[in-house]
Amino acid sequence: MASRVSLKTKGKGKGGKVSKGSDEKSxxxxxxxxxxxxxxxAKVVxxxxxxxxxxxIGMNSEPKPHLYQLLSPV
Structure with a gap:
Protein backbone atom coordinates (compact mmCIF):
# COMPACT_ATOMS: atom_id res chain seq x y z
CA MET A 1 0.00 0.00 0.00
CA ALA A 2 1.20 3.48 -0.81
CA SER A 3 1.11 5.98 2.00
CA ARG A 4 -0.31 9.44 1.46
CA VAL A 5 1.13 12.61 2.86
CA SER A 6 -1.41 15.10 4.12
CA LEU A 7 -0.51 18.79 3.95
CA LYS A 8 -2.95 20.11 6.52
CA THR A 9 -2.07 23.28 8.34
CA LYS A 10 -2.60 23.60 12.04
CA GLY A 11 -4.10 26.68 13.60
CA LYS A 12 -5.59 29.68 11.90
CA GLY A 13 -4.44 30.48 8.42
CA LYS A 14 -5.55 32.42 5.37
CA GLY A 15 -7.59 29.49 4.11
CA GLY A 16 -9.56 29.05 7.34
CA LYS A 17 -12.17 31.19 8.97
CA VAL A 18 -10.32 34.10 10.53
CA SER A 19 -12.02 37.18 11.83
CA LYS A 20 -10.67 40.64 11.08
CA GLY A 21 -10.01 41.33 14.77
CA SER A 22 -7.60 38.44 15.13
CA ASP A 23 -5.65 39.62 12.05
CA GLU A 24 -5.26 43.05 13.63
CA LYS A 25 -4.30 41.50 16.92
CA SER A 26 -1.67 39.34 15.31
CA ALA A 42 19.84 48.78 19.94
CA LYS A 43 20.76 48.36 23.62
CA VAL A 44 23.61 45.98 22.73
CA VAL A 45 24.88 48.23 19.92
CA ILE A 57 35.09 61.34 16.97
CA GLY A 58 37.83 62.57 19.32
CA MET A 59 40.59 61.45 16.97
CA ASN A 60 38.97 63.26 14.04
CA SER A 61 38.67 66.58 15.86
CA GLU A 62 41.03 69.53 15.81
CA PRO A 63 43.67 69.60 17.30
CA LYS A 64 44.49 65.96 16.54
CA PRO A 65 45.14 64.22 19.88
CA HIS A 66 47.02 60.96 20.28
CA LEU A 67 45.13 57.91 21.49
CA TYR A 68 46.74 58.00 24.94
CA GLN A 69 45.64 61.64 25.33
CA LEU A 70 42.04 60.62 24.62
CA LEU A 71 42.15 57.74 27.08
CA SER A 72 43.96 59.52 29.93
CA PRO A 73 41.74 61.13 32.60
CA VAL A 74 43.80 64.36 32.67
Missing amino acids: AAQRLKEWSTWAMKK THYGFIPLVII
Whole structure:
Protein backbone atom coordinates (compact mmCIF):
# COMPACT_ATOMS: atom_id res chain seq x y z
CA MET A 1 0.00 0.00 0.00
CA ALA A 2 1.20 3.48 -0.81
CA SER A 3 1.11 5.98 2.00
CA ARG A 4 -0.31 9.44 1.46
CA VAL A 5 1.13 12.61 2.86
CA SER A 6 -1.41 15.10 4.12
CA LEU A 7 -0.51 18.79 3.95
CA LYS A 8 -2.95 20.11 6.52
CA THR A 9 -2.07 23.28 8.34
CA LYS A 10 -2.60 23.60 12.04
CA GLY A 11 -4.10 26.68 13.60
CA LYS A 12 -5.59 29.68 11.90
CA GLY A 13 -4.44 30.48 8.42
CA LYS A 14 -5.55 32.42 5.37
CA GLY A 15 -7.59 29.49 4.11
CA GLY A 16 -9.56 29.05 7.34
CA LYS A 17 -12.17 31.19 8.97
CA VAL A 18 -10.32 34.10 10.53
CA SER A 19 -12.02 37.18 11.83
CA LYS A 20 -10.67 40.64 11.08
CA GLY A 21 -10.01 41.33 14.77
CA SER A 22 -7.60 38.44 15.13
CA ASP A 23 -5.65 39.62 12.05
CA GLU A 24 -5.26 43.05 13.63
CA LYS A 25 -4.30 41.50 16.92
CA SER A 26 -1.67 39.34 15.31
CA ALA A 27 -0.32 42.36 13.43
CA ALA A 28 -0.18 44.28 16.70
CA GLN A 29 1.53 41.33 18.36
CA ARG A 30 4.08 41.12 15.55
CA LEU A 31 4.74 44.87 15.86
CA LYS A 32 5.26 44.50 19.60
CA GLU A 33 7.63 41.57 19.12
CA TRP A 34 9.58 43.41 16.42
CA SER A 35 9.92 46.55 18.53
CA THR A 36 11.09 44.50 21.52
CA TRP A 37 13.66 42.74 19.33
CA ALA A 38 14.84 46.06 17.86
CA MET A 39 15.20 47.68 21.28
CA LYS A 40 17.25 44.74 22.57
CA LYS A 41 19.59 45.00 19.57
CA ALA A 42 19.84 48.78 19.94
CA LYS A 43 20.76 48.36 23.62
CA VAL A 44 23.61 45.98 22.73
CA VAL A 45 24.88 48.23 19.92
CA THR A 46 24.80 51.27 22.21
CA HIS A 47 26.50 49.40 25.03
CA TYR A 48 29.43 48.17 22.96
CA GLY A 49 29.65 51.03 20.47
CA PHE A 50 29.54 54.20 22.57
CA ILE A 51 33.16 54.38 23.75
CA PRO A 52 34.66 53.45 20.34
CA LEU A 53 32.41 56.13 18.78
CA VAL A 54 33.69 58.74 21.24
CA ILE A 55 37.31 57.74 20.50
CA ILE A 56 36.77 57.94 16.73
CA ILE A 57 35.09 61.34 16.97
CA GLY A 58 37.83 62.57 19.32
CA MET A 59 40.59 61.45 16.97
CA ASN A 60 38.97 63.26 14.04
CA SER A 61 38.67 66.58 15.86
CA GLU A 62 41.03 69.53 15.81
CA PRO A 63 43.67 69.60 17.30
CA LYS A 64 44.49 65.96 16.54
CA PRO A 65 45.14 64.22 19.88
CA HIS A 66 47.02 60.96 20.28
CA LEU A 67 45.13 57.91 21.49
CA TYR A 68 46.74 58.00 24.94
CA GLN A 69 45.64 61.64 25.33
CA LEU A 70 42.04 60.62 24.62
CA LEU A 71 42.15 57.74 27.08
CA SER A 72 43.96 59.52 29.93
CA PRO A 73 41.74 61.13 32.60
CA VAL A 74 43.80 64.36 32.67
